[in-house]
Amino acid sequence: MVMRGTYKLSLLLLVVAVTAALPPSIVAFTPRDAAAIQYRIDKEWAVIWIKDDASIDLLYNITITYESSALGYLTLGLPARGFTIVSVKNLLGTSLSYDDVSSGSVYAVEVYFGHPMSPGDRDTVLLVATVPNMCFPDEMNPGYVGMQFMPTYFDAWTTDLRVAIVPPAGVTADTIKTSETAFFTTVDGDFAVYWERSNLAPNTKVTFGVSVPEEYVTLPSPGPSIWFYLAPLFIIGAVVVVIIAIRRRRMAYEKPKVMIEALGPRRGLTSVEAAVVVGVPPVKVLTMILFGLLLKGLVVIEEVAPLVKVRQMDAVTPDEKAPRQRYYEIDFLRVIEPDGSLNEQRLARQRLARTYLSLRDNVDRKMRGYARADTVNYYKAIVDKAWTQVTRAATPQLQASAIEENIQWLLVDENYGDKFKTAFPPGLMILPRPSWFWYWYGPAFPRGAATPTPTARPTPSPGDVQPLPVQEFADRVVSGLERATNHIVKDVENFANRLIPSSRSTQSSEPVRGRSSCVCACAHCACACACVSCACACAGGGAR
Numbered sequence: 001m002v003m004r005g006t007y008k009l010s011l012l013l014l015v016v017a018v019t020a021a022l023p024p025s026i027v028a029f030t031p032r033d034a035a036a037i038q039y040r041i042d043k044e045w046a047v048i049w050i051k052d053d054a055s056i057d058l059l060y061n062i063t064i065t066y067e068s069s070a071l072g073y074l075t076l077g078l079p080a081r082g083f084t085i086v087s088v089k090n091l092l093g094t095s096l097s098y099d100d101v102s103s104g105s106v107y108a109v110e111v112y113f114g115h116p117m118s119p120g121d122r123d124t125v126l127l128v129a130t131v132p133n134m135c136f137p138d139e140m141n142p143g144y145v146g147m148q149f150m151p152t153y154f155d156a157w158t159t160d161l162r163v164a165i166v167p168p169a170g171v172t173a174d175t176i177k178t179s180e181t182a183f184f185t186t187v188d189g190d191f192a193v194y195w196e197r198s199n200l201a202p203n204t205k206v207t208f209g210v211s212v213p214e215e216y217v218t219l220p221s222p223g224p225s226i227w228f229y230l231a232p233l234f235i236i237g238a239v240v241v242v243i244i245a246i247r248r249r250r251m252a253y254e255k256p257k258v259m260i261e262a263l264g265p266r267r268g269l270t271s272v273e274a275a276v277v278v279g280v281p282p283v284k285v286l287t288m289i290l291f292g293l294l295l296k297g298l299v300v301i302e303e304v305a306p307l308v309k310v311r312q313m314d315a316v317t318p319d320e321k322a323p324r325q326r327y328y329e330i331d332f333l334r335v336i337e338p339d340g341s342l343n344e345q346r347l348a349r350q351r352l353a354r355t356y357l358s359l360r361d362n363v364d365r366k367m368r369g370y371a372r373a374d375t376v377n378y379y380k381a382i383v384d385k386a387w388t389q390v391t392r393a394a395t396p397q398l399q400a401s402a403i404e405e406n407i408q409w410l411l412v413d414e415n416y417g418d419k420f421k422t423a424f425p426p427g428l429m430i431l432p433r434p435s436w437f438w439y440w441y442g443p444a445f446p447r448g449a450a451t452p453t454p455t456a457r458p459t460p461s462p463g464d465v466q467p468l469p470v471q472e473f474a475d476r477v478v479s480g481l482e483r484a485t486n487h488i489v490k491d492v493e494n495f496a497n498r499l500i501p502s503s504r505s506t507q508s509s510e511p512v513r514g515r516s517s518c519v520c521a522c523a524h525c526a527c528a529c530a531c532v533s534c535a536c537a538c539a540g541g542g543a544r
Contacts, residue, residue: 038067039543041158042122046151047187049166050212054135054219056147058083060127064543066117075542077152078107079131085109086128096125108152133220138211141177145217148179148209155542158200163208166192168216179209180364180372181276265378266370269363271408272328274379276363277372278412282356288411289332289355295408296323298333310336327362331355383413391423399430417482420474429467 045061056079064074081102088096088111098111113123138146151163166187167176173184173191182193195208269277272288280288290310293299302309312333325333332355367375386406393399403410410416424430 037070037543039070039156040065040067041154041156043160043162044151044158045160045162046149047164047166047192048147048149050135050147050168050210050217052168052217053132054145054217055130055132056134056149058127058129058131060125060129060152062127063122063124065122066119066543068119070117071544072113072115072117073110073544074113074125075101075108075110075544076125076127078102078109078129079149080134081107082133083107083129083131086130087126088128089126091124091126135217135219137214137219138177141211143214144177144211145214145219146209146211148207150205150207153200153203153205155202157202158204159198161197161200161206162194163196164192164194165208165210166190167210167212171212171216175213177211179207180367181360182208264371265374266367267378269366269375269379270326271412272326272359273363273366274382274409275412276360277367277375278379278414280412280414284411285359286332286356288408289328291411292326292408293329293332295404296325296329298323298325298329299336309339312336328355328359331358379412383409386410387413387419387423391425399428403430417478420478421471424471424474426471427469429469430473 042063042065043061047059047061049057051057058079060076062074062076085098085100088098088109090096090113094114096111096113098109101108101110109127111125111127117123134149135145135147138144147165149163149165151161164185164187169190171191176193178193180195182195185192185194193210197206200206266277272285272292275285275288290299293310294301297313299310299312302311335355386409390399390402390406390410393402410419413419
């Protein structure tokens with residue numbers, strides 16, 4: 001009897017010990033209802049305002065559609081401890097009840113919609129919170145302070161994720177750094193950086209970071225050193241002090257570090273992908289894709305005014321080797337209408353927008369782990385080398401060959417127009433080639449005419465081409481490139497705004513500090529120049 005009782009006691013102690021050793025996130029955060037339900041997140045929009053005391057204001061605008069019956073609860077993760085919930089409401093402005101379900105290292109609230117949900121029911125939560133101590137020194141960028149945010153993730157599909165981060169007043173596009181390529185936009189008139197993702201699989205975690213000059217954020221005091229508290233223990237004895245010091249070191253709180261291990265520049269990108277990294281505007285990137293298709297002989301230009309019209313070339317014969325098509329070139333070919341036009345409505349809302357966004361997302365994936373600033377400098381060096389090869393060619397024929405081989409890289413240069421007009425020595429003669437669309441389809445300037453004619457010149461046969469002065473050649477090249485870029489879409493600004501769908505004003509009503517809950521984007525693409533990594537993470541959400 002004694003042995004059996006001792007065995008039971010030992011077993012009980014073992015269970016208690018194992019349970020105590022489990023991570024807090026495993027034993028502390030369990031859904032109240034284990035039964036799985038079906039739902040989807042139609043939108044998850046987040047706006048973060050970084051305040052000068054290193055805290056943030058956070059707004060979540062989340063819409064959920066239930067696909068099975070449920071009790072009507074939605075769990076939202078918060079990024080760090082110490083948060084304060086300011087308000088939780090629905091779109092009608094009705095306050096919703098909620099519980100703080102944080103435990104251990106998991107920080108979250110569970111919102112109740114006020115009634116059970118049936119299949120097809122849909123509702124929106126507008127949650128406003130403040131979170132302290134979210135900024136830390138950026139060790140990859142001395143003199144900067146960084147903050148990284150991981151939106152709450154769900155065990156269901158998320159259709160539309162948008163994140164906007166508003167830095168402290170005074171931070172500009174020239175001084176802010178981001179963890180990956182972002183868009184510059186405004187939130188109620190304040191400068192912001194913006195990201196979006198679509199159709200995220202269940203439990204997909206994404207992070208977005210910014211870094212700002214340290215003068216805009218005052219970091220909290222780190223407090224007394226741990227050795228201040230350990231000093232009295234030295235009188236106990238050397239052995240005891242060593243043991244306690246080791247244990248306290250293991251338990252000591254280490255200030256989060258904002259940094260990332262970078263692999264240097266990302267090599268192996270195409271000129272089009274490099275253009276995205278460097279920050280070339282989206283419409284010009286699409287022009288580069290078109291030129292690549294022209295150089296490969298996959299399309300020909302039928303018209304350039306009022307809009308570009310192209311014709312796909314017939315498939316190659318079995319004896320010919322088909323040119324390799326890049327993924328973004330395949331996407332571009334799919335948007336060509338039967339009449340050769342790139343229909344602007346279809347193009348902006350569907351396929352060509354996807355062409356650019358897919359390209360951008362692929363570039364972002366390729367850049368993970370690499371230093372963006374080093375990558376930008378690496379490809380700018382390639383562009384400089386391309387200019388050197390073009391300008392140092394000794395004969396008109398070699399000059400023409402160098403231009404044809406490097407034209408895609410020359411377009412990556414944001415100042416290609418000025419350089420075409422100034423990079424060549426005076427008196428040089430250049431022999432244009434019949435295949436140069438970007439030359440022959442520039443506006444024609446008859447000698448003595450003050451303005452260009454509205455139609456493009458016909459492409460000549462090889463025997464009709466004569467050398468011409470370099471300055472005249474440069475003017476025609478620049479005019480042709482600008483003409484093509486301006487005529488790919490009818491309204492460049494409108495197209496750029498459609499690249500990222502604007503939010504509907506009817507879906508936002510709860511302000512943070514008097515600000516809108518919309519998360520909108522504009523078309524000003526920002527090339528990120530630094531990497532920061534997270535100082536905290538966000539808990540996953542769920543529904544029941």
